[in-house]
Amino acid sequence: AQSVAQPEDQVNVAEGNPLTVKCTYSVSGNPYLFWYVQYPNRGLQFLLKYITGDNLVKGSYGFEAEFNKSQTSFHLKKPSALVSDSALYFCAVRVTPGNTGKLIFGQGTTLQVKP
Amino acid sequence: DSGVTQTPKHLITATGQRVTLRCSPRSGDLSVYWYQQSLDQGLQFLIHYYNGEERAKGNILERFSAQQFPDLHSELNLSSLELGDSALYFCASSVESGLSLEAFFGQGTRLTVV
Numbered sequence: 723a724q725s726v727a728q729p730e731d732q733v734n735v736a737e738g739n740p741l742t743v744k745c746t747y748s749v750s751g752n753p754y755l756f757w758y759v760q761y762p763n764r765g766l767q768f769l770l771k772y773i774t775g776d777n778l779v780k781g782s783y784g785f786e787a788e789f790n791k792s793q794t795s796f797h798l799k800k801p802s803a804l805v806s807d808s809a810l811y812f813c814a815v816r817v818t819p820g821n822t823g824k825l826i827f828g829q830g831t832t833l834q835v836k837p
Numbered sequence: 838d839s840g841v842t843q844t845p846k847h848l849i850t851a852t853g854q855r856v857t858l859r860c861s862p863r864s865g866d867l868s869v870y871w872y873q874q875s876l877d878q879g880l881q882f883l884i885h886y887y888n889g890e891e892r893a894k895g896n897i898l899e900r901f902s903a904q905q906f907p908d909l910h911s912e913l914n915l916s917s918l919e920l921g922d923s924a925l926y927f928c929a930s931s932v933e934s935g936l937s938l939e940a941f942f943g944q945g946t947r948l949t950v951v
Contacts, residue, residue, distance in 0.1 A: 765927060768939045768940070822893035823938060830880075
């Protein structure tokens with residue numbers, strides 16, 4: 723069965739410091755991986771994806787993620803955190819193969835950036 | 838703004854009632870997905886429609902049903918509501934062409950069953 727794990731319920735970081743939000747996955751084929759962010763009382767916003775190609779993918783708002791096939795990880799990173807980055811972050815994997823693009827989500831990681 | 842529109846934003850209803858949640862996908866997107874977000878279950882996939890055809894079902898209760906209409910909007914019907922159905926229901930749409938596989942989410946409908 724395909725699954726996604728986000729081992730940390732919460733990550734705390736000081737503004738200006740680098741941040742990492744961890745994600746590991748388990749899939750039966752090639753992984754299609756995504757990161758989404760959810761602000762309070764809002765929907766999920768797409769940040770970035772890995773489908774194929776370079777292991778380091780860049781996304782919105784200065785975020786990037788590193789795909790590591792041997793470690794089955796897709797950690798979200800940002801070189802310098804902002805207070806406004808404080809939100810709930812979800813890692814997701816697209817179910818493959820098949821004719822559906824349904825996503826399996828991790829349980830979410832709350833990022834708290836303190837001034 | 839993702840371009841996915843969900844109505845209503847909030848819904849409060851009594852146990853045993855039936856409600857309909859509506860979703861308009863982004864222009865050109867043929868796929869519509871429904872997800873449920875609750876504190877205890879997290880984000881769970883409910884159902885996927887592609888151009889009017891049901892493509893996949895998740896752990897969707899028999900009391901729940903959905904459809905996608907010819908204009909591609911979708912409705913999620915929840916009946917015989919129970920307190921445990923209180924959750925945030927998201928609709929997402931995707932073009933799913935080439936490498937454009939990401940889904941774009943609406944702002945959700947917060948359902949409260951009292």
